[in-house]
Amino acid sequence: MIVRVSGEGQFRLPDEDAGRLNELDNRAVAAVEQGDETGFRELWSQMLELVANDGNALDDDELIESDVILPPRDITFAEAKGEFTGEGLIPD
Amino acid sequence: MPGLGGRMSTVIKSKISRLLDRAEDPGETLDYGYQKQVEMLQNVKKGIADVVTAKKRLQMQSTKLEQSVVKLDTQARQALSQGNEPLARTALERKTLAQTELQSLDQQVKELEGQQEQLTANEQKLRQKIEQFRTKKEVIKAQYSAAEAQVKIGEAAHGVGEEMADLGLAMQRAEDKTEQMRARASAVEELEQAGTFDDITQLGGGEDDIDRQLRELTSGAQVDDELSKMKAELGQGGGESPALEQGKENA
Numbered sequence A: 001m002i003v004r005v006s007g008e009g010q011f012r013l014p015d016e017d018a019g020r021l022n023e024l025d026n027r028a029v030a031a032v033e034q035g036d037e038t039g040f041r042e043l044w045s046q047m048l049e050l051v052a053n054d055g056n057a058l059d060d061d062e063l064i065e066s067d068v069i070l071p072p073r074d075i076t077f078a079e080a081k082g083e084f085t086g087e088g089l090i091p092d
Numbered sequence B: 001m002p003g004l005g006g007r008m009s010t011v012i013k014s015k016i017s018r019l020l021d022r023a024e025d026p027g028e029t030l031d032y033g034y035q036k037q038v039e040m041l042q043n044v045k046k047g048i049a050d051v052v053t054a055k056k057r058l059q060m061q062s063t064k065l066e067q068s069v070v071k072l073d074t075q076a077r078q079a080l081s082q083g084n085e086p087l088a089r090t091a092l093e094r095k096t097l098a099q100t101e102l103q104s105l106d107q108q109v110k111e112l113e114g115q116q117e118q119l120t121a122n123e124q125k126l127r128q129k130i131e132q133f134r135t136k137k138e139v140i141k142a143q144y145s146a147a148e149a150q151v152k153i154g155e156a157a158h159g160v161g162e163e164m165a166d167l168g169l170a171m172q173r174a175e176d177k178t179e180q181m182r183a184r185a186s187a188v189e190e191l192e193q194a195g196t197f198d199d200i201t202q203l204g205g206g207e208d209d210i211d212r213q214l215r216e217l218t219s220g221a222q223v224d225d226e227l228s229k230m231k232a233e234l235g236q237g238g239g240e241s242p243a244l245e246q247g248k249e250n251a
Helices: A017-033 A037-054 A077-083 B004-022 B026-081 B085-143 B146-193 B209-217 B220-240 B242-250
Strands: A002-005 A009-012 A068-070
Touching (some): A002 A037, A017 A077, B026 B146, B085 B146, B085 B220
């Protein structure tokens, strides 16, 4: 699975991580819908950690499309309200 | 409803797909795609230059404000040593405001520096990807049939397209932030032009409109605190302090 963190490049993650990432994504959507910024921040950093721990940065000569594009690390809560909606970043 | 990732990749995909569908000759598509990528790279360079310009402007303001802080502090000491407490208070109020603005400016300069670094790093990454695309397109043109080439081009074009779109997004965010800072910088400039940080001795100790507004803006407690500290300092050896010496020269 190829994941891009906006502004930071692409990472190759084991396919098993898709379920975990999707779960975090869905919970992040729920947190945003409830206006729970603290909860969202926590989930968002868990998503970034998952990418940092399990992911390997793609070489610059690999021209591949990402399966998932995560927003910029420093996303504001107001921006998150526009991004983490419905099925989230990862459609179910 | 897809989020940012979804929205962004949908836009890129449809744009690239339209481009690929329209082309009758894959080789032509490749050359056109490459040309577009090179154009995008030029825009990135311009975007980075804008960030640098904004940063320089803020740095210049910051330097001016630093000078104002020093000057107003000196003047407060002079006023106090001459027994003019109201004037000393005015100078300290202005100094407090200048310091607050200075902190905010320095923070903004730091943020812009971070953005500049990130944009520069991303520009280099994109440059490498585009170079890679250029190599690949020559290989594809030479080795594959039209139908096969179409598929291969699709893959490579989507990869580079995503990289470009992402950099475009980063630039948009940098521009938005720079715009906010520009507004803030203009506000500080207006204060400067109104004489807020000017030489208070030119006011002659009286209170004007600016001062009344300042009183509302600055923290009275901080000014009181600094004033009493200054009094203590001057009380201990005020007669020989450089500030007083200078005050005498100016008087």
